[in-house]
Amino acid sequence: MAGTVVTTIVKQEGKARGIVRVGVALTCASGAVSAAHIGKYYGKLVGLVFEPTAGAGATMTSTADVLITDALTGASLIADLSFGTAHQDRPTMPIQDSDGTVVAAADTAVDTRRDVFVCGSINVAIANATTTDTGYLGLVFEEGVN
């Protein structure tokens, strides 16, 4: 007999919230923040807002890495290696074909990046900052309206 698959369904409880912004105040110890849970979100990650001078600590510079992961699998959603200056990003990710191969952008493949969808618990971590740097990270999700 072959192995088993046990499936657990996860979906948002209650009504979808439309546009949701979560503000994450970051305080490093020894230049890092371990992966910390920031909540559960269900939809497209449509904005990232970086503010490196927020908080009472030293400015979080371009060396600081922002690591956003799916909490259940540990899979990387965003690995931004430059906290840098105050800025807002519109994140996307490269597509794969149905056998899991990344579709390389080319003159003949011009729509190879799509929105990043999340569904469940999200973690944020910081690496390669300096000592007790502080900063602010905003994540904007479009959850739809059910």
Place this chain on the structure above:
Amino acid sequence: MAGTITATTFAAKGRGLVRANCAMTCVAGAIAAAGIGTFFGRLVAIGYDPVAGGGATMTTTADILLTDAWTGAPIISDLDMGTARWERPTVAIVDAAGAAVTPATTAPNCNRDIFVAGPLNLAVANATTTDTGLVSFVFDGGN
């Protein structure tokens, strides 16, 4: 007299975003096609965690096979369980005659979102002994 066609329609009320977390346990390096539920909408993300569960790590040799349960048609045939990662799956388009559209300067947008509608099966092949792992499928079921 000509033959007959019997059509049966299936539809679902939109459920928004739905995630199916599939905990896998291999026997002799495989899992036979098993039902994981019924889903309607776009398959917008796949998450892989090869170290989940109490067994050995599911390595790059393991094949993840997601199929339409009624027809057996492949939806995803990922031959590399590999490392923990998050993917945005698409499928190559075909023309009205069923022929694959080859990317060209005149055909520059040849991968589209994958839509599913109905029960799905998941199978694993080419893993090792009693490997375990987890794969998540995220469906945008509409509103």
